[in-house]
Amino acid sequence: MPRYLPHVILIAVIALLAIISLHVGIRFTPSAEVWRALSQGGDDQAALIVNTLRVPRTAVALIVGGALGLAGLLLQTATRNPLAEPGLLGINAGAGFAVVLLVVFTGTGSLSLIALAACLGALLCALLVFSLAFSAGGISSPSYLLLAGVTIAALLSSGIQIVIVADERTMEELIFWLSGGFADRDVELLYLAAPVVVLVVVACRFLAPTLDALMTDDATAGALGVPVLKVRMTVLVLAAILAGVSVSVAGPVAFIGLAAPHLARLSGFPEHRQLVPLSLLAGSALALAADIAARFIIYPSEAPVGVLLAVVGVPMLLYLLQRKRLGAAA
Structure with a gap:
């Protein structure tokens, strides 16, 4: 396969999905009106729909999807675990919990503080989950890692519910x-x-x-001159930052980080020089596709994006768990 063919295909898919995203919704907008809205602006209905609704949500899907796709790749690399993903490991819940605490108890509307709180919450939660998994049986064990992540995510989700119910002023938002x-x-x-x-x-x-x-075992990586613990912690910090900024923008969105790296690996390239941009692009494509599909599943209403992503993510999770179990048995 040519070196950059997967990149070109994904970029073409993203461009097509972005164009579709600007055209479709409750009301289909013809291409001429979309172009006029983008090039000339205006305050008519078509221009307002395109410029204030569809362009922003398309941009959010592109950036958040790419960030979560790359975060998933980094987590899977750091843990050597194909099931590692910000949503499943509770990292998104940690970011959400930190933002809820900040907004409820300080009433701040500062975007920079919200983003910082999300990143810190994601980082602290990641450290807690991996510490629990490591103490139980190692972070490369899918069962220990998922159990720690699901437990922490459930605990933080309960905490979020308690906090927002106690403050009706900010509950709806x-x-x-x-x-x-x-x-x-x-x-x-x-x-x-x-x-x-x-x-x-x-x-x-x-x-x-x-x-x-780092994808080899620790002994091999160390023999190659890699400071394993330092690099692993650096990678976890980078993944937590990506998850944190994603949650600050779009709220907790799961399964993109699980699916995107595996889609990237279908290219056949094992090197991270290729996998990093491919995971980024795959995440953006998944987010855009889910956002578009969400507009039509229960038309004219709009379905939650998380439901669409779960349709892809849950079967993939079950498949990976089964493959991991069969691999271990062999």
Whole structure:
């Protein structure tokens, strides 16, 4: 397979999905009206729908989907576990819990503080989950890692419910945000999230040879000169930052981080120099596809994006668990 053919295919798919996203919804907007809205603006209905609704949600899906796809790849690399993903491991729940505490108890509307709280919550939760899994049986064990992640996620989700029920003033706003999705989100947060995602991508490109070595066992990676613990912690921090900024923008969105890296590996390229951009692109494509499908599943109403992603993610999770079990038995 040509080296950059998968990248070109994914970019073409993303471009097509973005174009579709700008055209479809409760009301189909013809291409001429979409182009006029993008190039000339205006305050008519078509221009308002395209510029204030569809363009922002398309941008959110692109950036958040890419960030979660890359976060999933980093977590799977750091743990050597194909089931590692920010939603399943409770990292998204940690970010959400931190934001809820900040908003409820301080009443702040500062976007930078919200993004910072989400990143710190994601990081602390990641450290807690991996510490629990390591103490129980090692972070590469899918059963221990998933059990720790699901337990922490359930605990934090319960905490979120208690906090928001106790504060009716912010309940409605937070419940909408916690549902996870790409529509009606604060686009200004993208100005904070997008540079962070770019910086992490650049860092991953420099770390690519080290990430390849980390996929071997610790002894081999150490013999190759890789400071295993330091690199693993760095990768976990980068993944938590990506998950945190994603949650701050779109709320908790699961399964993209699980599916995107596995789609990227279908290219046949094992090196992270290829997998990093492919996981990023695959995550964006998945997010856009789910967002478009959500507009029609229960038309004219709109289904939660998380439901559509679960349709893909849950069967994949079951398949990976079964494959891991059969591999261990062999």
